[in-house]
Amino acid sequence: MEKDAKIYVAGHRGMVGSALIRRLQKAGFTNFVTRTSNELDLRDQAAVAAFFTQEKPEYVVLAAAKVGGIQANNTYRAEFLYDNLMIESNVIHHSYLNGVKKLLFLGSSCIYPKLAPQPLQEDALLTGELESTNEPYAVAKIAGIKLCDAYRSQYGCNYISAMPTNLYGPHDNYDLKNSHVLPALLRKFHEAKEAGTPEVEVWGTGTPRREFLHVDDLADACYWLLENYNEPGLVNIGTGTDLSIRELAELVQRTVGYEGSIRFNSDYPDGTPRKLMDVSKLAGHGWAARIGLEEGVRAVYAGAFEQAAAK
Ligand SMILES: NC(=O)C1=CN([C@@H]2O[C@H](COP(=O)(O)OP(=O)(O)OC[C@H]3O[C@@H](n4cnc5c(N)ncnc54)[C@H](OP(=O)(O)O)[C@@H]3O)[C@@H](O)[C@H]2O)C=CC1
Ligand SMILES: C[C@H]1O[C@H](OP(=O)(O)OP(=O)(O)OC[C@H]2O[C@@H](n3cnc4c(=O)[nH]c(N)nc43)[C@H](O)[C@@H]2O)[C@@H](O)[C@@H](O)C1=O
Numbered sequence: 001m002e003k004d005a006k007i008y009v010a011g012h013r014g015m016v017g018s019a020l021i022r023r024l025q026k027a028g029f030t031n032f033v034t035r036t037s038n039e040l041d042l043r044d045q046a047a048v049a050a051f052f053t054q055e056k057p058e059y060v061v062l063a064a065a066k067v068g069g070i071q072a073n074n075t076y077r078a079e080f081l082y083d084n085l086m087i088e089s090n091v092i093h094h095s096y097l098n099g100v101k102k103l104l105f106l107g108s109s110c111i112y113p114k115l116a117p118q119p120l121q122e123d124a125l126l127t128g129e130l131e132s133t134n135e136p137y138a139v140a141k142i143a144g145i146k147l148c149d150a151y152r153s154q155y156g157c158n159y160i161s162a163m164p165t166n167l168y169g170p171h172d173n174y175d176l177k178n179s180h181v182l183p184a185l186l187r188k189f190h191e192a193k194e195a196g197t198p199e200v201e202v203w204g205t206g207t208p209r210r211e212f213l214h215v216d217d218l219a220d221a222c223y224w225l226l227e228n229y230n231e232p233g234l235v236n237i238g239t240g241t242d243l244s245i246r247e248l249a250e251l252v253q254r255t256v257g258y259e260g261s262i263r264f265n266s267d268y269p270d271g272t273p274r275k276l277m278d279v280s281k282l283a284g285h286g287w288a289a290r291i292g293l294e295e296g297v298r299a300v301y302a303g304a305f306e307q308a309a310a311k
Contacts, residue, residue: 001029001059001102001226008033008057010042010091011064015171015215016106016164020061023219033057037064043086052094059226060095060103062088062144066137070203070271072178073134084140092147096157103159104226105148107141107234109211109275110134111163119278122163122234131272149232158230162222165238165277168296169215170303182212182297183304185249189256190305199261200253203268206246211238211276214291214300224287238277239289255297256305 001007007024011017012034021032033055040051042064066076066083073080088105095103112120113128125145130138148159172183179187185202192200221237229235243251249262282288291299 003028004031005029005058005101006031006033006056007059007061008055009061009063010035010087011062013171014063014067015167015169015173016218017061017063018171019169019215019219020063020222023216023223027223042090043083045086045090048090048094049097052098056098057095058101060091060100061222061226062091062103062105064091065106068173068178069180069184070133070269073137074132074269077136080134081136081140084137085143088140088144088147092144092151092159095159096151096155101158102226102230103148103157104222105144105159105161106222107145107161107163108137109163109165109236109238109277110138110272111141111145111234112275114272118274119240119276120236121278122236122281125234133269133271145234152232160225160229160231161234162225163234163236163277164218165211165213165236165275167213167215167218168300170300172215172300172304174304181210181245181248182252182300185252186256186297186301186304189252189258190301192260193256193258197260199263200249200258201263201265202245202249203265204245204270205266206249206262206264207244208270208272209242209244209274209276210248211240211242212248212293212296213238213289214296217289217291220290221282221287224282224285228285235281236277236279237282238279239293240277240279240283242274242276243293251294251297252301255294255301 114131
């Protein structure tokens with residue numbers, strides 16, 4: 001990409017979009033187009049059409065989406081399907097109509113079947129039943145991948161799809177009901193320590209396994225893809241290692257310095273038993289994650305809670 005290329009980062013205030021902007025700025029890019037969801041609702045086809053005609057971005061990163069943890073996905077099922085289908089359809093179609101040179105679509109590891117062989121290889125897509133708690137979101141994300149591939153094969157558009165594993169980092173969502181597990185646990189353990197509460201409730205059985213990637217590593221991989229990767233289909237982005245939710249809770253407990261106990265509440269769903277990414281495709285190109293989980297969680301905790309408390 002030319003250093004003065006006009007790049008539209010959809011979702012620039014989110015955890016992923018903001019990390020992408022930081023990474024692109026570090027590489028010397030300056031010409032960004034951004035809109036908040038209040039300024040441009042990407043579900044609105046007429047508004048998206050007007051925006052693309054006016055701004056004519058050369059590159060598009062689609063990091064705007066309705067996003068949330070297991071409970072949000074399971075509760076707001078219609079919104080996760082409708083919003084994401086509309087956002088993807090509008091942004092991808094109007095990128096095509098306006099001659100965007102390259103588009104990067106962000107999916108998620110939840111597109112793979114619930115019981116797919118581990119680690120999850122890219123060709124496991126559409127080989128089995130999805131996990132029910134996030135089926136609407138997964139169906140929308142699969143549609144996004146297929147849109148990119150269909151616009152490539154019919155119109156020759158260079159649209160690529162990246163599938164990140166579970167992410168964490170600056171600008172994460174800390175809402176206790178709607179967030180993902182890692183920010184939720186950081187907040188729960190932090191508040192329990194501050195209040196002297198004797199135990200912290202962790203959802204589910206603690207046995208599901210998850211892989212966590214720092215969003216700065218994700219942004220680095222996305223930048224590499226934008227510069228170097230022009231293939232149909234999908235590319236996994238992860239660390240290639242996972243841990244159980246129990247082990248994650250213990251890691252957060254240590255990081256926060258909480259001395260009470262952990263209680264698992266199996267009234268909450270576990271979701272997918274395991275979703276470890278096979279990262280050999282990107283590794284084959286020499287890309288690997290750099291930020292270890294302990295180190296990443298320590299940095300995020302310091303940024304989100306300790307510094308906030310010191311203010
Ligand atoms: N977080 C994770 O663990 C993972 C995320 N991903 C993917 O990465 C991408 C980004 O996720 P993440 O950064 O975590 O999510 P965030 O919730 O942090 O950010 C999402 C962004 O999308 C924008 N947005 C949502 N709805 C609309 C809309 N109707 N119109 C315009 N903009 C909208 C929001 O804009 P505004 O702030 O202006 O309201 C927000 O900035 C998503 O595609 C997600 O599926 C994939 C795997 C894991
Ligand atoms: C990124 C990915 O994120 C979602 O999938 P998920 O990985 O299941 O999401 P999660 O982070 O919310 O939970 C991971 C595990 O952790 C357990 N868990 C314990 N205690 C808390 C807790 O306090 N909050 C949450 N949210 N989970 C908890 C929880 O029960 C589950 O077993 C998809 O819907 C989809 O959106 C997607 O793509």
